[in-house]
Amino acid sequence: MTKNYVAVDIGASSGRLMLSQLIDGKITLKEIHRFKNGFTFQEGHDHWDIDHLLKEIILGLAKLKEQGIDECILGIDTWAVDYCLVDAQGKLLAQPVAYRDARTNEAIKKFSENYSLDRLYTRTGIQLQPFNTLFQLFVEDRSLLDKADKLLLIPDYLGYQLTGKMVTEKTNASTTQLLNVHTKDWDEELLEYLHLSKSLFAPLVDAGTTLGALQLEKFGDYDLPKTQVINVASHDTASAIIGxxxxxxxxxxxxxxxxxxxxxxxxxxxxxxxxxxxxxxxxxxxxxxxxxxxxxxxxxxxxxxxxxxxxxxxxxxxxxxxxxxxxxxxxxxxxxxxxxxxxxxxxxxxxxxxxxxxxxxxxxxxxxxxxxxxxxxxxxxxxxxxxxxxxxxxxxxxxxxxxxxxxxxxxxxxxxxxxxxxxxxxPGEATALGNIMMQMLNQGExxxxxxxxxxxxxxxxxxxxxxxxxxxxxxxxxxxxxxxx
The missing domain is CATH 3.30.420.40 (ATPase, nucleotide binding domain)
Structure with a gap:
């Protein structure tokens, strides 16, 4: 039986759902649904509309069901570094701030006043970019952080909304500049410097592991296919390199x-x-x-x-x-x-x-x-x-x-x-294809x-x-x- 694979591939300006199958030893690819994305300036910052992205994923899956597909496997990739903060009940505390927001313009300079940038690099191996999650958290609203129970990167938050399960996929997590290149875990020295607890982060998982089933009952207003969600290489660049x-x-x-x-x-x-x-x-x-x-x-x-x-x-x-x-x-x-x-x-x-x-x-x-x-x-x-x-x-x-x-x-x-x-x-669709290939690897193709x-x-x-x-x-x-x- 030919399996149906769906790549949810979301970039800074648009997103799409791409359907793929493995037929006669070749990978097929077909666009099912495309939608716009972008940040808007609200309350002093540039924000993404994460609720809009979730709704568009559901609309895309509904289109898939309309085309007669009752079951599929799905993976999500997006841009890196940005995150959602949720409370103990899993409720979103605020729309995520976009990495191009001006709040981090001076973050590297201020961070380095009391922490060596050389040391930062030898611990994390990640290049200095003012929008890295590390620097975003350095300037984040402390009152918001105090309310947060978990920080979920964008694809992990969308996966959580679909399945109810919280994880942090490693390829994307590495871009935060908070993982230690030697221990392969969250860097406790950096977390201490930011006054953050390791418990703020969901468990780290490898690309290619299974996340869980789509909560069909949560989206009862839509007729959706039975969907199994896979943790692909959720940073779009990681997927693109696989592809x-x-x-x-x-x-x-x-x-x-x-x-x-x-x-x-x-x-x-x-x-x-x-x-x-x-x-x-x-x-x-x-x-x-x-x-x-x-x-x-x-x-x-x-x-x-x-x-x-x-x-x-x-x-x-x-x-x-x-x-x-x-x-x-x-x-x-x-x-x-x-x-x-x-x-x-x-x-x-x-x-x-x-x-x-x-x-x-x-x-x-x-x-x-x-x-x-x-x-x-x-x-x-x-x-x-x-x-x-x-x-x-x-x-x-x-x-x-x-x-x-x-x-x-x-x-x-x-x-x-x-x-x-x-x-x-x-290929021009390398990111979607890399997403699909990780799903196929998970399924033993x-x-x-x-x-x-x-x-x-x-x-x-x-x-x-x-x-x-x-x-x-x-x-x-x-x-x-x-x-x-």
Whole structure:
């Protein structure tokens, strides 16, 4: 009997339910339900509407039942670091604050006044980002924390609402910067520094374990399929890496979405001084792997440019316009905090160029070109850093670009040219597929992630980009820009 697998994949701007089956040795994928997501500014902070997300999951399951599917298996992945606080009765105390909220802008600086950032890295292996859960909790409303019985990360809270069971899935938990890389448990020294108890957190569980059955009686107003919920790799990046069809010995990945995550899959953490200074992170992956990677600002930059243009042009049109505009007229460090959540992304790029006495991009095409050029430069630079840190210089033979950004042929080719490396693009739905693959592993469809990846590679088409131009002179200047900071 063919089983029905459902990936609930929720990002910062949208979410969807994707149906998958394993038929004739190939993985199928079909969108069932799509919905919008986003944060709104309320009572002084940017908040997510978690109740809206739960309702949309239920609506998606109802659609599935309408299509004649009576039973399914389901997994949830979302973005990382954000959380819900619930009281002893399991009631939500407040809508979760979004990681782009300004409350943590000075958190790292204040935290480090009494705690060494070097020590923090050697204990957790997680890169410094002002929005990490650690820093969010450092500035959290103390009165709210005092009322809280449990802290649940976003996918764990949604899983709790569906099944009534509270857990903390490890791949996502590692992004909190509160897990100790040596003990593989919550870091009690950090919890003490934050004046928090370990009891605030639900038990840690591995990706691939069973959470429980959907509480059909709780959602009695809907006709829903009988659903078994699995703890997949609930951090969307962790799922995306599982859904990367890497087959060679030495490959790197670029999970390209709102954020760009560039790294390698490893069996051991790297908490060296060099890794700390380069701001690389050691997030936990499924099956005891480490995602050694760098967070890069990503497609958020062009998404905001498009939004400010009232979406008058598609992303494909923006890429085409950029391709017809002179290349590398500006060098920009896209990872500067100014680009995290500006009032206007376009004006922020213009202000940066004006401040650094460069040609100011004025047209939409010039701004788009500036975005794409500097993303490609950042990818190439960080690939160099990655290979130095992992001692794989000259050995990495392919960069797998997955996620929504893998559909951007212009940026893919530009990346291949600047990095002078083969780029393999796809699948665009790597996150949903990684989610599905963990469910299939739970159900015994595959004996290992490696086997699952081979099936994945044979189930979808991919685009190959080989270097066509050489931009070494520009990359030299970009290195100088970044390294002198």
């Amino acid at each position: 990367t069809p890497g087959q060679s010995t030495n490959w790197a990945y670029l999970s390209s979405g709102t954020w760009s995550l560039l790294g390698v899959e490893s069996k051991v953490e790297n908490i060296s001084r060099e890794a700390f200074l380069a701001n690389y992170t050691n997030e936990w992956g499924a099956h005891n792997t480490i995602r050694f990677l760098k967070n890069i600002m990503g497609m958020w930059l062009i998404q905001e440019v498009a939004r400010e243009d009232n979406y008058a042009h598609s992303y494909a049109e923006l890429a085409q316009m950029a391709s017809e505009t002179p290349a590398f007229s500006q060098l920009v460090d896209v990872n500067e905090v100014a680009f995290l959540n500006p009032t206007s992304m376009t004006q922020t790029f213009q202000a940066y160029c004006q401040k650094t006495q460069q040609k100011v991009p004025t047209t939409l095409a010039e701004v788009a070109r500036c975005v794409y050029d500097n993303l490609a430069l950042c990818y190439a630079f960080e690939l160099e850093q990655l290979m130095k840190l992992t001692q794989t210089q000259g050995k990495v033979d392919c960069l797998h670009i997955v996620g929504g950004g893998s559909n951007n042929a212009f940026l893919n080719q530009l990346t291949a040219d600047v990095a002078q490396m083969k780029v393999m693009a796809g 595959f004996d290992s992630i490696q086997t699952a990846r081979k099936v994945l590679a044979n189930s979808f088409d991919y685009a190959i980009y080989l270097p066509q131009k050489n931009y070494d002179d520009v990359l030299v200047k970009y290195r100088e820009l970044i390294t002198k900071k």
